[in-house]
Amino acid sequence: MDIATIIGLVLGISSIVVAYVLEGGSIAVLFQPTAAMIVFGGTIGSLILSFSIKEFLSLPAYFKILFKQQNFDFLGTYEILIKSAEKARREGLLSLEQDLAAVTDGFLRQGLQLVVDGTDPELTNTILEIEINAMESRHKIGISMLEAAGGYAPTMGIIGTVMGLIHVLGNLSDPNALGPAIAMAFIATLYGVGSANLVWLPMAGKLKNKDKREVQLRDLILDGVLSIQAGENPSILKEKLKTHLGPALNKELNKGTPADNRVTEDVA
Numbered sequence: 001m002d003i004a005t006i007i008g009l010v011l012g013i014s015s016i017v018v019a020y021v022l023e024g025g026s027i028a029v030l031f032q033p034t035a036a037m038i039v040f041g042g043t044i045g046s047l048i049l050s051f052s053i054k055e056f057l058s059l060p061a062y063f064k065i066l067f068k069q070q071n072f073d074f075l076g077t078y079e080i081l082i083k084s085a086e087k088a089r090r091e092g093l094l095s096l097e098q099d100l101a102a103v104t105d106g107f108l109r110q111g112l113q114l115v116v117d118g119t120d121p122e123l124t125n126t127i128l129e130i131e132i133n134a135m136e137s138r139h140k141i142g143i144s145m146l147e148a149a150g151g152y153a154p155t156m157g158i159i160g161t162v163m164g165l166i167h168v169l170g171n172l173s174d175p176n177a178l179g180p181a182i183a184m185a186f187i188a189t190l191y192g193v194g195s196a197n198l199v200w201l202p203m204a205g206k207l208k209n210k211d212k213r214e215v216q217l218r219d220l221i222l223d224g225v226l227s228i229q230a231g232e233n234p235s236i237l238k239e240k241l242k243t244h245l246g247p248a249l250n251k252e253l254n255k256g257t258p259a260d261n262r263v264t265e266d267v268a
Contacts, residue, residue, distance in 0.1 A: 002069045005206065012198040035160050035188035039195065042156035043149050050148055055141050062142030065210065066203055072213045074220065074249055077108060078241050081224035084112060085234040093118075093229070107131060107218055111225035121229050128225065132218050139211040143204050150200035157192020161185050220244040 021027060048056050080103065084096055097116045103109040110131070114124045164185025168178060220241060227237045242250055 002067050005067055005203075008202065009198070012202075013194075016194065016198075029183065030187065030190070032184060032187045032191075035164075035184075035191050038160035038163070038188055039153060039156045039191040042159065043152045043195075046152040046156075047145055047149060051141075051145060055145065058141065059145055062146070062207060063203075065142070066206055070210060070214075072217050074217060074245055075253060077105065077217060077220060077224075078245065078253070080108065081221070081228065081241060082234055082238055085224070085228045085232070085237050088115075088228050089231065089234060096228075105221070108221045108225075111221055112228075115225060115229045121226060124229060125222070125226055128218075128222050132215060132222070135218070136211065136215060139207060139214075143207045143211070146200050146204035146207065150196040150204060153196040153200060154189075154192040157189040160188025160192070164188060216244060 017027065017030065020030070047059075084099070087095055087099075093115055096112055100109055100112055100116070103112065107128075111124070111128055114127060119127075165182065168181045168185060171181075172178070223244065224237065224241055227240060232240075242253070245253065
C-alpha cells in the first residue's frame with residue numbers, strides 16, 4: 001500500500017472538513033446526495049463520452065497502481081547490468097543464460113534474453129524501445145482520464161450550483177429559507193472543485209511521477225543491455241549507467257552500500 005497516497009487524501013480532505021467545523025459549520029450540511037449525483041455522475045458520464053468503454057473500464061487498474069507501493073530498484077538493476085557485463089566479457093554472452101531465471105524484472109530479463117539469443121543489436125534496440133513506448137501509451141490513458149475528470153468536475157459543480165439557484169429563485173415565498181437553500185446549492189461547487197484538486201488532478205500527477213520513474217529505469221536497462229551486447233568495457237559501462245542514477249543514488253553507490261541492506265527507491 002502506498003502510504004503517501006493515503007496520507008495525502010486523508011490530510012487534504014480532513015483539513016477542509018475540520019476547518020469548516022471549527023468555523024461553526026455542520027458536517028451534515030456537507031453531505032448532499034443530489035449534489036454528489038450531479039458532480040460525480042456528470043463527471044463519469046463525461047469520461048465515458050470522452051474515452052472508449054474499454055479505456056474507461058481500465059480506470060480501476062490505474063487506481064490500483066496509485067495505491068500500490070512501487071519500488072524502483074535503480075541500484076539493484078545497475079549492479080545486475082554491471083555483473084552481467086563483466087561475466088559476458090569473461091565467458092561470452094551465452095553465459096548469461098543461466099542467470100536469467102534469477103532476474104525478477106521482466107523488461108531486464110527480456111533484454112538479456114535478446115542478447116543471449118544473438119538478436120541483431122538494432123533489432124534489440126527497436127524491440128525494447130517499442131516496449132517502453134507501449135508502456136508510456138498505456139500510462140497516458142490513465143493520466144488523461146484523471147486529468148479530464150479534474151477538468152469536468154468543477155464545471156459539473158457549477159452546473160449543480162446553477163440548478164440549485166434556479167430552484168431557490170423559483171421558490172421565494174419563504175425568505176427565511178433562502179439562506180440555507182443557497183448554501184446547499186453551493187455544495188455542488190464545493191464537490192466539483194474539491195474533487196478536482198484533492199483527488200483527480202493530484203492522482204494524475206502521481207501517475208505521471210510513477211511513469212517518469214519507470215521510464216527512467218527502463219532507459220537505464222536499455223543502455224545497459226545494448227552496451228553488454230556491444231561488448232563495451234564494464235568500467236566504461238559503469239560511468240555511462242551512473243548518468244541515469246542521479247546525485248543521490250550515485251552518492252549511495254559510492255558509499256558501497258551492501259545490496260542486502262540497501263533500501264530501494266520508493267516513488268510516492
